[in-house]
Every structure is written in C-alpha cells, then in structure tokens.
Amino acid sequence: MKIVITGANSSVGINLLDHLGRDPAVESIIAGVRSEKAFNSLPSDAKIVPTVIAYDDAAGLEQAASGANVVIHLAGILIENKHSNYATANVAATAAVLAAAKANNAQHFIFISVIGARPDSKNAYYRSKGAAEKLAEESGLNVSILRTPLLLGPSTAGAWSLLGAAKQDEAKVLGGGHYVMHPLDIDDLSVAISNLCKREVSGSTTYELAGPEPIAYCDLIRRFATELGKEIKIGSVPIWLAKIGAAVTSIVKGGGISPTVIDVITTDEKTSHNADSELGVTLTPLQDTISKILRANS
Numbered sequence: 001m002k003i004v005i006t007g008a009n010s011s012v013g014i015n016l017l018d019h020l021g022r023d024p025a026v027e028s029i030i031a032g033v034r035s036e037k038a039f040n041s042l043p044s045d046a047k048i049v050p051t052v053i054a055y056d057d058a059a060g061l062e063q064a065a066s067g068a069n070v071v072i073h074l075a076g077i078l079i080e081n082k083h084s085n086y087a088t089a090n091v092a093a094t095a096a097v098l099a100a101a102k103a104n105n106a107q108h109f110i111f112i113s114v115i116g117a118r119p120d121s122k123n124a125y126y127r128s129k130g131a132a133e134k135l136a137e138e139s140g141l142n143v144s145i146l147r148t149p150l151l152l153g154p155s156t157a158g159a160w161s162l163l164g165a166a167k168q169d170e171a172k173v174l175g176g177g178h179y180v181m182h183p184l185d186i187d188d189l190s191v192a193i194s195n196l197c198k199r200e201v202s203g204s205t206t207y208e209l210a211g212p213e214p215i216a217y218c219d220l221i222r223r224f225a226t227e228l229g230k231e232i233k234i235g236s237v238p239i240w241l242a243k244i245g246a247a248v249t250s251i252v253k254g255g256g257i258s259p260t261v262i263d264v265i266t267t268d269e270k271t272s273h274n275a276d277s278e279l280g281v282t283l284t285p286l287q288d289t290i291s292k293i294l295r296a297n298s
C-alpha cells in the first residue's frame with residue numbers, strides 16, 4: 001500500500017509516520033511537508049519519502065500523490081499567523097489535496113477534523129474545518145473524516161501547555177478551566193488512522209474519536225501536577241478580558257491567540273458517539289497518557 005500524508009511534520013504526522021513505518025502492510029509513504037527544513041523533524045525510515053509540496057501547485061501535488069492508494073490530509077491550523085489563515089490552511093489546502101487525490105483515483109481520502117466542526121458554525125475555526133469536511137464529503141472520493149478532541153502526546157501543543165501550567169505554583173487559567181475535555185492519546189489516533197488505511201470503504205463516513213475520560217481542564221492540570229509530585233493552585237483569568245486582549249494583539253501581530261481560539265479552547269468538547277470500537281481502538285487510560293508525556297519530557 002502506498003500512502004501520501006500532508007502536514008507530515010505536524011505532531012499527528014510524526015506520530016503517524018512512526019506507526020505506519022512499522023506496519024508491514026505499508027510499502028511506501030510520501031511524507032508531504034512545505035519546506036526541506038521540515039525533513040529533519042521526520043522519522044527516518046526506508047519507507048518514508050520526505051517530499052516538499054506546495055498547496056497552490058496543482059501539478060506538483062498531483063505528482064506527489066501519484067499512485068497513492070490512501071491520501072491522509074493532516075495539514076491544518078488552529079492558530080492563524082501572518083502566513084497562514086483558516087481559509088488557506090484549512091479550506092484551500094483541503095480542496096487542493098482532494099483535487100490531487102481525485103486526479104490519481106486514490107481509493108481512500110482520510111481527513112483529520114475536530115469535534116465541533118460545522119460549516120455553519122459561528123466560530124471561524126470550526127466553520128473552516130466544517131467547510132473542509134463538506135468539500136471532502138462532496139468530492140466523490142471514498143472519504144473517512146475523523147473528528148478529534150484535544151490530542152495529548154509527548155509532542156502535542158496541548159501537552160506542552162498542560163506541562164507548562166502544571167509546573168507553576170499557581171496556574172492562571174481561562175475562566176478557571178471548568179470546560180470539559182475528552183483528551184485523546186495521539187497513539188490511539190494513529191492506530192485508528194492505520195486501521196482505516198487497511199479498510200475498503202465506500203462513500204463518506206464521519207467518525208468522532210474521543211479519549212476515555214471526560215475531565216475539566218483545571219482537573220487535567222491538577223493531574224499533571226500530581227504526577228510531577230506538586231500541589232498547584234488554579235487561578236482564573238476572566239474569559240471576556242482575555243478575549244479583549246487577544247482581539248487587540250492578534251490584530252497587531254496578524255495572528256496568534258485570537259478570540260476565536262479562546263472560544264475553541266474554552267468550549268466543552270461534546271461527542272454524540274465515540275467510534276473507538278468501530279475504529280478498532282483500545283483507548284489508552286488518561287493516566288497512562290499523562291505518564292507517557294512526563295517520561296518523554298523528563
């Protein structure tokens with residue numbers, strides 16, 4: 001099986017490459033990144049072919065996806081910056097990769113989305129992921145959409161934020177951190193994607209894959225702190241105040257934490273049905289995920 005991955009240098013991509021590299025059913029993986037600089041972050045494995053791709057170069061994308069059985073589209077952002085916004089990174093990039101997959105008659109397009117994605121969402125991030133899902137659903141390809149919650153693994157941004165907070169004596173958290181997360185171990189996501197790669201699929205299916213234990217963000221910080229052998233006080237930053245600050249700085253800086261991002265990180269992650277068993281995943285207990293992150297960062 002030949003697989004193409006976009007955003008291969010993302011935290012999900014690096015973990016997934018590690019899983020797929022060990023999978024005997026996988027013969028080769030085109031690891032698509034936007035610059036040669038990113039090659040260094042990719043695992044080295046004879047099966048993995050680091051490849052520079054540009055999302056505005058249809059011919060180059062088509063060439064990169066040549067002969068692919070499965071295309072896994074990971075590239076996407078939550079935090080905009082001067083060079084990447086939701087329209088380009090989340091929507092236009094998806095359209096370009098779908099076109100390349102179609103031109104190559106790829107058998108399966110797998111798209112990583114987010115719990116809460118909706119094309120009519122009031123939130124620009126969820127709306128962009130919803131728009132990308134819709135493009136995939138309407139592409140005519142066989143599509144699997146995986147909606148995920150906060151991802152935790154040794155190199156995810158979510159884990160770094162939690163570790164940073166847990167190391168403080170007092171962590172100042174948006175609204176006191178009472179919003180509920182369903183953190184998913186990044187290895188579990190890679191297992192789900194690897195299993196999907198081997199399935200014969202028809203039409204478009206959307207799955208929600210969440211972690212095993214719903215937990216308020218403030219309690220998640222406490223769990224990290226306890227594991228570090230610390231007691232921690234959780235303070236609160238009013239969400240409305242943070243949004244005013246974020247509105248100003250994101251306009252001045254042309255990106256960064258914006259009110260949209262604050263809405264995303266302070267929204268309860270709600271799942272209607274967890275597809276762990278359909279996807280053949282045995283969910284890692286949250287405590288094991290936390291221990292794994294601390295071991296890797298010690």
Ligand SMILES: NC(=O)c1ccc[n+]([C@@H]2O[C@H](COP(=O)([O-])OP(=O)(O)OC[C@H]3O[C@@H](n4cnc5c(N)ncnc54)[C@H](OP(=O)(O)O)[C@@H]3O)[C@@H](O)[C@H]2O)c1
Nearest residue numbers: 007010011012034074075076084089093112114149150151
């Ligand atoms: N991490 C989470 O908790 C989480 C939760 C739900 C869903 N997801 C989804 O899972 C996927 C991977 O997330 P991640 O956290 O692993 O990502 P990440 O580590 O933040 O990496 C982002 C990736 O997107 C690429 N990218 C940035 N701007 C782009 C643009 N304008 N056009 C094309 N590609 C661009 C980056 O390439 P460069 O390095 O070249 O900038 C990088 O490969 C994303 O689609 C994300 O929305 C993640």
